[in-house]
Amino acid sequence: MTISVGISACVLGQKVRFDGGHKQNRFAADELSKYFDFKPVCPEVGIGMTIPRRAIRLLQLPAGDERLVDSKDNDIDFTSQMQEFARQQIPHFGGLRGYVVCAKSPTCGMERVKLHIPNGNTVPGGSVGVYTRELMEKMPWLPVEEDGRLQDPVLRENFVFRVFSLNDFYNSIGDNFSYDAFVKFHSRYKLVLMAHSPIAYKDIGRLVASIKEWDLTEFYVEYRQQFMDAIKNRASKKNNTNVLMHLQGYFKRSLTKEQKQELAELIMSYREGNQPILVPLALINHYLKQYPDPYLQLQTFLNPYPEELKLRYGL
Template structure:
């Protein structure tokens, strides 16, 4: 683990919102929880969790009747499953807006929500109507959270079992924390330009079109005041990272990196690196393999630009997120 990651961990600087039940709190309608061992055992050393249960937060009891989302085509409401006259919509909206407003002041860097929940679900939440149920809804609290903080990485607990989704989510969290750290107490256009330079290869891996768009945005930095540029860049940067880095894009970035060593590597070393990159591209090796070899060559032939690229170390190695990608 790098010194920066160690410092973040020790100081619990990385604030992560989370559905309280996923953290193990017994706040569900049946007095149970949905604890995630990945969250509590593997992520806990790196993050400071901010637990929220919207239902309990707005005043509902534990245990309590089940609730669900219903629609009459004009609006979506949050009501009790067995008694639709008991409507919690206004209370949930008020609680959600107030809570999210408070979270904005904490420099939150991510949020883990409970899947399928009518308040916390991120996608495919059931919405009932006279025609039946459709899985096209978003939990009422999470919907407000994502609209009010569109730059924030949000993921469901169950989807974190997917290694690709998990790596993407964790990478976004550390990238956003890095952004805030680089800005300090006084964000400036110059700080953002310097930050962008360190993430060029990361953006190329995640979404080449966004890499070009953000490059054009940075080139026009003089057209904006610092506050406006800060807000716009943060949003566009985090939107770009929601695109998962593909094996093809990663391979192209690795080949791009290889070019920096062409003056230093022997013909045999270049062939070896190319072979490892090709085997990664074909799915025979994990991303960790070519990266390990590149880091070895980088230790022998230092290059300031490459050494500063976050693509090489987007998160602590202890999380073992690139072993299966």
């Protein structure tokens, strides 16, 4: 199984940076490439810049407009070229399920990119790279993450999970929309939504309940955006604990008193930070094999992506 994901070419290891180097992310190149079919893009090379080349930067003009300029000569402006390149590329990104961008880049950075002002100082908080800004504005549902943030186990897990979930959404709904396909997909993600955003869990539940009042094409757009916004929220230990306790309730008639106590203790140990979530989940999955439940067996929360990625070890 391969999932199409965009990536800054330098992050994949291509020597396209201004100095002729790269910024290869080993997790992306070595691990994610087993599951993702990366589509590398270097926007700077894409607009005809050479390798090597002079550095560029973001400049905020007195009126507030942001420009992409030569770091030594503010009169050399690449803004319009970069925006046009992005607008030409994005229509071809319909098959993408995510995008990994290069941190701090004035073209690709997702946040906190240095934003200079004419006197040489920088604006607190920075800005967003010109190319990535266009990408996120035109495809707001698409999971986008920076290479540097993938070092954080929580952010890494959340990004990869969102990519797999969006891919699942497209595969499940397909091109011929139906009420049944939407309802079945939503049913499989109820516990996921409960863990990531209890508020969105209720809101999206009401949305699905009203599905027959919608044009399905419009519903598709609305559901996709609300769903992807919801799972962008990282699941807290409190919310995960509530879901684990909810799962525990399905076995109340099957387990002995001692088994119930053992599972409850593991769940509390996870909540207190003494165990990763994998520990209580392993026992729940074990009991699910012994005492099958059709509803639970379909819940994505239990097995959201290949376990070989080892993403839940840090959660």
